Amino acid sequence: MSMQVLVVGAAGQLGAEIVRACSGAGHAVTAVTRRELDVTKHADVLALVAAARPDAIVNCTAYNDVDGAEDQHAHALDVNAFAVRSLARAAHDAGATLVHYSTDFVFDGDGSEPYTEDDRPAPQSVYASSKLLGEWFAADAPSHYVLRVESLFGGQAARSSIDRIIDAILAGREARVFVDRVVSPTYVEDCAGATLELLRARPPVGLYHCVNSGHTTWYDLAREIARQAGIEATLVPVPVASVTLKARRPRFCALSNDKLRRAGVTMPTWQDAIRRYLDRRLGTAGSRG
Template sequence: MAGAGVTKGPGPTDPAGAAQRWLVVGAAGMLGQDVLAAATRAGHEVSGAGRAELDVTDAVAVRAAVAGYDVVVNCAAWTAVDAAEEHEAEAFAVNATAAAHLARAAAAAGARLVHVSTDYVFDGVATEPYPEDAPVAPRSAYGRTKAAGEWAVRAEAPDAVVVRTAWLYGAGGRCFPRTIARVAGERDRLSVVDDQTGQPTWTADVADLIVRLVAARVPGGIYHGTSSGQVTWWGFAREVVASAGHATPVDTTTSAEYQLPAPRPAYSVLGHDRLRAVGVEPIGDWTERWKAAAPEVLGAP
């Protein structure tokens, strides 16, 4: 994809380490909530805009909302992967057109944009971690719209930071581990796919990474914000069940057993070389991070 990668550009105008005005778009979502918290802990003046406060598909409203901020983090997205297959135009409006509005508005306001993207921009057929500059080849409507959003952001705001993430879980919304823990307490045994491999990633860790990327004044470009290591959904489910204190057996099954509208990537492992190249530490191994996250994620109502 044209523009993928890192280009040098001006960072925030504030001195390094100084408090900045942050706007988190999509602030009501699982990741948005954690970005609000992480940026606040870092000493910034933070505002959040959810769907009720800002229609990201309205260019005029976006331009007005962004004015006066130093950093804008775009966590807003159409994430209903299967529904996007029949509603690609609506998904495109949020994932691509709205991303372009935010990038254009941030560039006009002199703000640094951080845009959150996804592993679904790749085809999922690799056998080793995808580097940041690997060609995009989405196989679903969701992936196509997110790839278009990346392109729009890089075209409108070359200084923008695009953070691809995957397999997110957190305390602020519905997610795989909370569902697995609940079902494990209701059934005698579970069946989980063992032919999809990825990196379970805590939203709190992605939020922390975003704050660290901005603080480091990294060059504009694409970075991968996932945990290190890799596991299948089945392997992750076993860890979740154990963390929840259940002894429920977890059987393996295949993706072919589930007839879903959108294809799932078989391999969603992302490499982190670009983070290391700019001196930013990647997120730790998924097993260690899950152990740290489990009490908060599984303890949430």
């Protein structure tokens, strides 16, 4: 059934993909960028949503500068938390479903098994705390899906950390990669597909982990990219402890997709996602292993 979907943050990495996927699925999309709507302006949010009368609001806005947030508390909270409260209120008033995205950074990363939705968050940075608050505010919308994603890649601008690794490998440059940070990467195409499937199938509302299946260190991720690209890459393993970063990064951040799978959405493996993305970037579908 065709829906009226309002995508906010439509120019971002995920936002642009959500717009593309919604249009491709035949939904009527209202795509707004920061230019049309600053989500930190409460009254503007309420007015725009009331005028658009959406069935679903997909919030792709975020303040994602993890280190910058340590100096920009108010700004990070404004975008990642209080704006979500406005969107939840607007969704409530419009009778719309709110889809909101959060992050693996809500965990401290001291675990050793993939985190589930029942595991206790323990944010270690201003960014992480602001995103956790955003999750809580999103849940104020009577109908909501909060999807935790991680290490997003595959946006049109190709500016993610994974894109930087791919760029270095393809250019024959050395790539320095964390050897002891574990992640479950998320291909924007798969995240958009899962979002649409949730809006179609309507499993119970709530929090879902929405990453590609499996997990890897950044080093093994880079090795897999090089293997799939058929390139002998120069990879330099970097221990997290050897790098000084303003905000603490969680070390182990594998997320379990089991709840999403039980809801009927199976996420492809991260290796499969990398293969499809390399095919798209290199235009070599079907020619690599």
